[in-house]
Amino acid sequence: MNNYPHVFESIRIRGVDFKNRIEMAPPSPNRADRDGRVSREFIDWFKPIAEGGTAMIHVGNSVIDRAESSDEERQLDLGTDGCILPLSQFAEMCESFGCQASLEINHCGMDSDPLRIGHPAISASAIITPAEMERAKASGREPIPTMEMSHAKIKETVDKYAMAAYRCQKAGMKVCMIHGGHGNLISQFASTLFNKRTDEYGGSLENRARFCIEVLDAVRAKVGENFVIEFRISADEIHPDGMHFEETLQFIELIKDKIDILHVSAGIHGDFAYMRYWWQNSMMDRMYNVHFAADIKKRFPDLLIATVGSIMNIKDAEEIIASGKADFVAMCRPLIADPAMPRKYALGQEEDHRPCIRCQYCGKRLIMPRVIGCAVNPLCANIDEFPYGKIPKAELKRKVGVVGGGPAGIQALLTLCERGHEVVLYEKADQLGGNVITAASPKFKIDMQDYRDYLIRQAEKSAGTIQLNTEVTAEMLGAEQFDALILAVGADPLIPNLPGADLPHVHWAPDGEMGRVAVGEQVVIVGGGAIGIESAIELTEKGKQVTVLEMAPDLSNLFMTASGTMQDLLEKVEALKIPVITSAKLKSIDAQAVYYEELTTGTEHTLAADTVLLAVGMVPRHQLVDELRQSAPPTEVFVVGDAIEVGNIAEAVNSAFKIAVHL
Template sequence: MAKYQKLLEPLKIGNVELKNRFVMLPMTIEKVDNYHVTDDLVDFYEKRAEGGVGLVEIGSAYVCDCFNTTPKYHTTTGACGIWDDEFIPGFKRVADVCHEHGSKVAAQLQLCYEWRATGEDPLLSYSPSKDVMSGPFVGMPEREFTKEEIAILVDQYGAAAKRCKEAGIDIIEIHAGIGYMVMRFLSKYSNHRTDEYGGSPENRARLLTEIIDKIHETCGADMPILIRISADDLMPGGNRIEDTLELVPIIEKHGVDAWSVQAGFHEAPRPVANQIVPEGEFIDLAKQVKTVTNKPVFPGTRINTLDMCDKIMNEGYGDAVGMGRQFIADPETANKVAAGHPEQVRPCIVCSRCLDNIFIGKPCQCSVNAHVWQGVKVGTPEEHPAEKQKHVVVIGAGPGGCEAARVAAIRGHKVTLIDKSDRVGGLLNMAQVLNAKIEPLVKYWNEEIKLHPNIELKLNTKVDAAAVKALNPDEVIVSPGGGIIALDVPGINGKNVVKSEDIKEMCAGKVPEGKGMLWKAAVAAIKAQGGTVEFMRFGLNMASGPTAIVGKRVVVVGGGFAGLEVAEAMCENRQITVIEEAKKLGNGIGIIDKNPTINLVKSKGVKLMPLTKLVEVTKKGAKVQNVETGEETLLECDTVLTSLGVEQNTALYDEIKAVFPNAILIGDATTPAGKVFRTLEAVKGGYEAAMSI
């Protein structure tokens, strides 16, 4: 059987047949209007159905009235309401458009940490036991559920499910994972009740089984029910896989048709979904659940590549694969696999920029798919072909320039894409050496540019205004990359200093200006190995040897996103100290990744020194100063590595704009002072620019 073909086989959940094994996991993407389904949300789900997903799940259908409230848990405000009949038309719109493309639809019934019985009551934080902290942002619970209130809650679930059925939803999912309310009853960590809803496995499962019974009562025995559960909640004294294996048969007796298996609470001390979590870290939990049920089971935590999906299907880890962020990155993933072109799949780089927005109540965004953020307001290039074909010159083949070229080409324009380097990708070529998660994105851009015959790629080509004019373009998009933030201190040009621009040049196969034989040997070795990323990564991490351009003892100047990434990537067999002038490290890292990243580099032995600035580089190392006390210290080291990020870079743009007044500047070159622009901002800029032509 050809690779990935098992993913295309049909699967039945209850009486509902899915056309393939791809499941778009439910996510609260914050595209609602006062809990109502919007055009943007319908479009979001339709794009995934059109892209071939077998089962599309509507994230967070809230079962209790939240109108005119201010939830402490911000994500609640982005949920779809299903507590009233007025929401049925919105759910029907989603079901209808997905069905048109052959996808089935599930609605995830949800209650996070706050609840009220009616719209007349205050929205308060609830829990099974008042002695355990509630979820993120919520604090200690204000109320412990009474048995009378539990009965009301169960009725709310039953009524919500009935509305979903009336809207044409195919499957009901009950969210019983990640530390939300149903999971808080299931978990020994959060449920300390002594009545019939606490204690034994049967009692802790009672809320869930009563909800299942009520849904069968309101929707009929033939309505398929899917349970999403954290098989290990990762909380101290909480449920381990052994507890879940005991719970599954108890719950299943009440009529369950499939299991979606995840891990953790949102507040768990161990990261679950971050980039630092190895892909497939939790798939074995699903494999173990399969030992106690004959119903379909699929894992759905930290999975984003087709190779991992293939492993899950072929090695018995699951009967389907659940992904959320990958289908945000590329809604066409399933179709591309079915067409035999998996190399064209746009990869999720697990940067968590989507979750950064979602967790503070802002609409979903994506570093590699700007349409998610722009939505129906801007639309897709396929939906908006150019009224008049133009010749568009794009200067710079980084992520912003590549995206601008791609979008302009799809819309029908002739594109000339120019870069002074010998390859596309821009700063991503350096980033992929430091971070292997970026490598698939660089490969994607290389494949994508080949797909469009109306893109002419000119590499190893420097341009100025005269060169652009000679191309006779109708429109010009300038994406030159940001200027490297420079340091002006004594000794900064010493032989023991490595600047981020030096590594960038080396990754582009060039010897940085002013560098000697060691660098020439390193670049020659890279070229001899075909310029492979693996060899460059190996070379940078060598602590000794003929191509060791970074020594054993390193001071990294800059504790923002770039500096911490460098420190984490190069800390093996090295002593690394990161200095940062600001009080807090991690500028440019979002809420999801910041603390885990800082904790990770600490755990790897990296010394972090905030409120510290470089004042001089000597032959012995880095002379630094505490910005509060003025005290100076010499940090002895072999290498001082500057990694301060980038700043505005408008020189080329200003020159070109004098000749082409309508030229558009995008990407890192537009970075405001004090801000950090990353792949997301570059891709968004390229998308917007090309859609505006």
């Protein structure tokens, strides 16, 4: 029985068959070769997604000429015919699974790195961008302004867009996406935020749309009628001086007859403050930009609309399409987290869908730079070793013990079982989950709650033996005669060595947040990292009077935390009017107050508190590890997750996988 008839309804556009309405929104996996060509590992990375049931895969930020447009490592370069043969291998791989291959054809214009391309970036106008100011500051140089494009350069660039699309077609593709949003070159012409020209390409909207229209006309002329053009747009750039929705509607009126599908996003990527509107984090609403697509569909009912932005599962996609808000649903991170998600929903296996937690780990790896990875899908960064996204069976079945039932321990259990080993997992608490339980406790962390439920459910369905309420000893493990041991025993909260830290009203912040301990009305949280700020938000919303003390001069350590960006957390703190005292060093605690030193002045202060919650860090359980690691052959004992180095869920899951998959 098909429970999602609208999502899985096929459609033909210009004779091109799309087997369902699911698109992969364009990722940039850093998997092209050094010359910007499709590589074997590039194809292998996308293969599980094509196999998993999506109708169309767009590859992100595929540039029309890498010599003048480059802002990432290992981007696809469509600037010469040499790209066609490698691209054909990608197209044929997708075709073998009934999936349409597509590239997001782009010129990033002003966001090109001058040092990467060897000359100033080009754009609609000469400006200095926020991204360039950051680059210049980091490298200790003066920022380099962009060069305003001449008429000859505009014509040359229009031709390059057309040739890029034509090369896609020559490689066997039947569709491409032209990137006209997020502050890339086309939108640099369209938006007055970037376009300061006074010629026929500047001023009125019709003039600012001229470059886009010329690109679309040139692409159509080159690829002909039997080729689908999808066009990506920012419905609203959000920036106060940017292009807003009402003007975007007028822009769409000018281009609607030149495209087949309008792909509706929002925001710009060259300025971090506005990136989150196209790359939402876990503090932001799901289906964040769907309302833009719905409103455009109402205005232009005959135009096929694709919507994108934190659409996390097929159930939500079904509602979007069934209600007429859009015709296609695009997802990226959810398909990275679980490439087989469409197939699982189609086959009634929804509970086995591995949910994305919107932690931004995938994007952070690209910025490092690294190949793309995923916090919850460790195969993502290791596809070159496991090219079909499949874990091979072990040649020799072994008896393996896993100590700890947090995310690292459960991932180890699942991977070992998939390898075919006999596995026993020990957890001292009465439930699985470890720190995922506390991470999922704030009510706004719905993504983490879904992941918690998935992780525990998969562990319970696994072939392994799970022993809860079991605090292991070296003797107990030794008696089991395990062939190998994985120690995922986690970390303990750091308790500062100062007067009053051991008083009965002093607790670890998540324990207070979750109601494991009594919390009074006047709460001081010590530590302004993610754990402390999330606890402050949760307790304030429960009606507590909360103050946060942080030793650092600001809260920049919250940048890109697991729950969202610093900006989102701090906006929440500001909205709730939570006092945050920075440059504050805790000195002591007594029954009624905390005492701290203001580091900038050396002044000491008193702050009333009937509850003190600590969020100053975690310490690996090294002593327990040392006690247990002699309980199996010494070369066959492995330490993973927080037990070896305190990190986040991504590091715990991926470290456990890398050990377990090789046992």
